[in-house]
Amino acid sequence: MIPYGRQSVDASDIEAVVAALQSDWLTTGPRVDEFEVAVAQFTGAAHGVAVNSGTAALHCAMHAIGIEPGDEVIVPAMTFVATANCVCYQGGTPIIADVRPDTLLIDPDDVRRRITDRTRAIIAVDYAGQPAEWDALRAIADEHDLRLVADGCHALGAADQGRPVGSLADLTTFSFHPVKHITTGEGGMIVTDNSEWAESMRRFRNHGMTTDGRQREEGQGWRYDVPGPGWNYRLTDIQCALGVSQLKRLPGWLEHRQCLAEAYGPALQNMPGIEMLAVRPKVAHAWHLLVVRVSADEAGFGRDDLYTALREAGVGANVHYTSLTRLTRFEANAGDCPVAEQASDQILTLPLHQGMSQEELEQVIAIIGLQYDRVGS
Numbered sequence: 001m002i003p004y005g006r007q008s009v010d011a012s013d014i015e016a017v018v019a020a021l022q023s024d025w026l027t028t029g030p031r032v033d034e035f036e037v038a039v040a041q042f043t044g045a046a047h048g049v050a051v052n053s054g055t056a057a058l059h060c061a062m063h064a065i066g067i068e069p070g071d072e073v074i075v076p077a078m079t080f081v082a083t084a085n086c087v088c089y090q091g092g093t094p095i096i097a098d099v100r101p102d103t104l105l106i107d108p109d110d111v112r113r114r115i116t117d118r119t120r121a122i123i124a125v126d127y128a129g130q131p132a133e134w135d136a137l138r139a140i141a142d143e144h145d146l147r148l149v150a151d152g153c154h155a156l157g158a159a160d161q162g163r164p165v166g167s168l169a170d171l172t173t174f175s176f177h178p179v180k181h182i183t184t185g186e187g188g189m190i191v192t193d194n195s196e197w198a199e200s201m202r203r204f205r206n207h208g209m210t211t212d213g214r215q216r217e218e219g220q221g222w223r224y225d226v227p228g229p230g231w232n233y234r235l236t237d238i239q240c241a242l243g244v245s246q247l248k249r250l251p252g253w254l255e256h257r258q259c260l261a262e263a264y265g266p267a268l269q270n271m272p273g274i275e276m277l278a279v280r281p282k283v284a285h286a287w288h289l290l291v292v293r294v295s296a297d298e299a300g301f302g303r304d305d306l307y308t309a310l311r312e313a314g315v316g317a318n319v320h321y322t323s324l325t326r327l328t329r330f331e332a333n334a335g336d337c338p339v340a341e342q343a344s345d346q347i348l349t350l351p352l353h354q355g356m357s358q359e360e361l362e363q364v365i366a367i368i369g370l371q372y373d374r375v376g377s
């Protein structure tokens with residue numbers, strides 16, 4: 001199977017993890033700080049707070065900006081469910097907005113229509129690796145005094161007009177799940193310029209405690225307080241060692257992903273009914289996902305048929321995502337986001353990852369071509 005996404009782990013990663021295992025600190029140790037500083041620097045933010053998933057990162061962000069029962073947070077329909085779930089964790093209500101038909105990024109005009117006097121924040125997703133329309137979103141946020149959160153789980157290494165994802169919103173979250181750009185097995189991080197939020201998230205990830213194990217061990221004594229709520233969202237030093245090691249290779253991986261995306265473009269142009277999503281001007285796309293739209297042809301051969309055919313031929317196609325408004329959890333919103341709902345029936349994710357070769361890409365293209373030849377004949 002040629003997977004749609006896959007981690008790349010080499011001897012240097014293994015060496016870094018082994019060194020962490022042999023050190024004094026398996027968790028809350030110096031490698032956590034090292035990883036936080038490295039990701040913050042890479043993304044142009046002042047602070048990084050490491051946590052044990054992208055979902056935990058989103059929850060920390062919602063806590064930091066004070067989301068509570070009665071508050072509304074606008075989220076896009078085309079995203080992974082964690083983007084909306086994190087609002088519910090704080091007792092808030094996710095308000096689902098539609099996306100642009102060409103990019104599937106949250107539609108700022110639809111965001112504006114959904115603002116009420118209870119709206120507190122907007123979470124925009126840098127879907128597939130492309131930065132959302134941050135300038136337009138910033139204007140709306142400023143006008144209505146809203147916090148802006150980037151779910152950047154697809155977009156480590158992306159940029160808009162030279163500004164990296166991490167510097168575009170008030171808080172930005174990342175995931176280090178194995179299909180993402182870099183991995184820590186499971187893991188996540190929030191980056192922000194706001195030192196009070198960073199401090200509050202550090203407590204929130206550690207049961208709400210004012211000190212962590214290392215601070216108590218290294219001289220602050222045994223006393224601590226718990227001024228507010230918290231969870232165990234800590235990321236281990238073993239995982240952070242892997243993260244630091246992976247991050248060193250990210251620039252080369254981003255270039256490789258860009259080359260693959262550039263090769264897909266012209267190859268797919270010859271396929272009837274297959275269209276790549278649009279890329280906004282002046283954007284550096286991080287190409288987490290290669291998403292195409294498949295329109296059913298005259299013989300009725302559409303997305304589901306192509307998905308099945310590719311899977312049977314050993315190509316790990318996938319679908320990202322079903323519109324949130326089509327999930328049972330949000331069924332009260334069914335029909336509310338027509339663009340995302342139509343896209344849910346048409347989109348298909350094709351393989352693209354740093355370990356994928358040009359030959360594998362050609363195989364994928366040839367297999368897609370075969371399906372259309374077969375249908376056409």
Ligand SMILES: Cc1ncc(COP(=O)(O)O)c(C=O)c1O
Binds near residue numbers: 053082177186188
């Ligand atoms: C857009 C988006 N947000 C949030 C998450 C959650 O990240 P994690 O799986 O690390 O909890 C994901 C992961 O797939 C994602 O794609």
